[in-house]
Amino acid sequence: MAKVLMKGNEAVCEAAIRAGCRYFFGYPITPQNEVPEYMSEKLPKVGGVFLQAESEVAAINMVYGAAGAGGRVMTSSSSPGMALKQEGISYIAGAELPCVIVNMMRGGPGLGSIQPGQADYFQATRGGGNGDYRHIVYAPASIQEMVDILMESFDIADIYRIPVLVLGDGMIGQMMEAVEFKEAIPKELPEKDWITTGTKEKRKPNVINSLYLEPELLYEHNLKLEAKHRLIEENEVRYEATGVEDAEVVCVAYGTTARVVKNAMEELEKEGIKVGLIRPITLWPFPNEAFDKINPKAKGLLTVEMSMGQMIDDVKIASNGRWTTDFHGKSGGLVPSPAGVIDAVKKIIGGGK
Amino acid sequence: MIEKVIVAGFGGQGVMAIGKLLAYAGMLEDKQVSWLPSYGPEMRGGTANCDVIVSDKLIGSPVLTDDATAVIVMNLPSMDKFESHLAKEGKLIVNKSLIHKKATRDDIGVYYIDANEIAAEIGNPKAANMVMLGAFLELTSIVKPESVLEAFTKVFGEDKAKFIPLNAKALEKGAEAVKN
Structure with a gap:
């Protein structure tokens, strides 16, 4: 395919849609507003759903719901908005749901500035949410790299049942570069036999939850998550x-x-x-x-x-x-x-x- | 070959537009390109600028600080702000119609263009930005004017094809203005 000149914010959406993303929930914030704008125009045309939530908290919980029902789902925001999503990300990681999250970072703390920043490194890698959880964080340096990574991110999220964060900044979101959307190489993906789409009275109900009242059961869950994290450390390091x-x-x-x-x-x-x-x-x-x-x-x-x-x-x-x-x-x-x-x-x- | 250009003016003068055209034209010629807009709480009539790099090699930082090879300024505040961003022997292309001041540096090449008057003469004062771009292309040869015209409908949409002859004329007149 020929190259096109695109803004990072728009390219990220096109990549998501080409990777099969059909659900987007978000709340506007500079410098990533072209993301919801692009998604609102394009997703309905491919049979997808764009929904502007009433807040970032609502948006990330809509992601939780859509992921639980097996949808390829994405949300995006920028630094202060990402802070609001942290609780939901912890829940999604705890419930082992796949999703893709984009953060076009700006200056902080607090409302900060709307110009580019990288001060969410701790938030991204340590997690602003509670508990023993991790999620993959990609940090692309060009729009082409961002597009390639984003297209793969949905598969990675599915394989490990984990949130994937693509960490950009105001600059990569706002700038334009030439990009080529390559054919995605299909990965072998595990069957989503855990989703909650109705039993049709043929199987036991699936439950998606992050609450374990028995400490022993939670510890078991923690060990399972930890084993997954070690596996990711072995297989997914890139530099x-x-x-x-x-x-x-x-x-x-x-x-x-x-x-x-x-x-x-x-x-x-x-x-x-x-x-x-x-x-x-x-x-x-x-x-x-x-x-x-x-x-x-x-x-x-x-x-x-x-x-x-x-x-x-x-x-x-x-x-x-x-x-x-x-x-x-x-x-x-x-x-x-x-x-x-x-x-x-x-x-x-x-x-x- | 590499050109690192800052295009600056007030909102509505089409500085983002000619920056995009230049980047797109570079891409059509298989060059590496980046286009980085200034963004902020700005409005119509406020200042606007973008950094454009067109290169044969992979582009590092898309931000231009003191290493611009050319600066195109459409109004006075832009000249005051960006003259200092030029590297030595860089080219400062000044819209003389709106900037009644001389450049302060003597280690750069300065080109004064009556962009608004030239655009009015060919029938549309809004084409002043394209006159400036024409002058820049003549001075640097970084991309062909034909590539810019090819990029025109890609950037602005097919329904703007009717404006191509006017814009071709503007590029031509801008080039003439810097030919000795």
Whole structure:
């Protein structure tokens, strides 16, 4: 198929519809308003349902319901709206339901700003909801990557019966790039024999719930979820590692910020400074294994984020004391500049003197 | 070849539109492209700008800070804000019809275009943005004007095809304005 020029917010919807998503529940918030706009126009045309909920809380619980009935369902929001969805996400994870959630992050905390941000890393990877739950988090860096990941996300969600969060930001939502919608490679999916679509008096009723009054039963459920999480950690880690084996400094950045870092790397290369990049594509599971490839003699790691420093915690865990870990970032809706990254890298190199 | 362009003006001058046309034209020529709009609580008559990159190579950051190779400014506040975003030897293309001020830097190339007057002469003052785009294309050759015209209906819809001759003329006149 020929390429088309699309906004990230629209491309994400087109990808979802092509992946078979037929249900969308959401509540408007900048900078992702083109998502519900696109879905409201397109979903009814393919026999799907678009519904603007009365709130984010309602929207995520509609997702719970549609997923429980076996539908391919998606919701989207931006940072403060995502905060409201956290309870529902915990319930969906607890009830082991598949769904896809998109967060086009903006500056925070609170209502924050409407400009791009990455300050929901903790919310996305630690979960704002209660309990021992995890969900997969993808952080695409281009619209093409976002489209490819989103199309696969529905299958991944079905395979593991888990929510999948696609974490973008205002920039990737608002910008336009050329995209190609590739034919999805069909995955073998488990039969949804757990959905609540009526027994027709032929089977025992299915129950979808996250309440276990017997602690022993809940513990059993926790162990089952944990085993699933380990399986995901084994199978679903994704990352890009560039030039880390002989780098003096290795930058760690995800999403659009990784692109800023790439500009800085190009400039530093011209000055003869070797900088590597680890770009986690899954934020959970975090690509710890990528760090084993780093030059043991590297002078340090530099985490770059559009936040005051959140992913750096995971970088420290992955680094496990092998390298010093510095941070460079901007927050509030501002984007770090290549020049800022260059200065930070040079500081690390000069720091040994 | 790479062009990193900031297009800026007030809402309604069509700055987002020519940015999109440029990006789409680049895509039609199999180049890498990005288009990043400024967005915020803005309204008609407020400021608007977008960053467009057209390149032979994969595009890194879509944000232009001080590394723009060209800046197209449609009104004075835009020139005040974005002249500093140009890299050395970058091109500043100024809508002289609305900006009665000279550029302050001497390490850049500056081109003054009577965009509104030229657009009025060819029959539609709204085509001032296309006059500016025509000048930019002539100066950089990053994409062919034909590609921009091919992109026209893709960006604005088939029912706008009737405006292609006017816009072709505007591109042409803009190019003429910077030809020595």
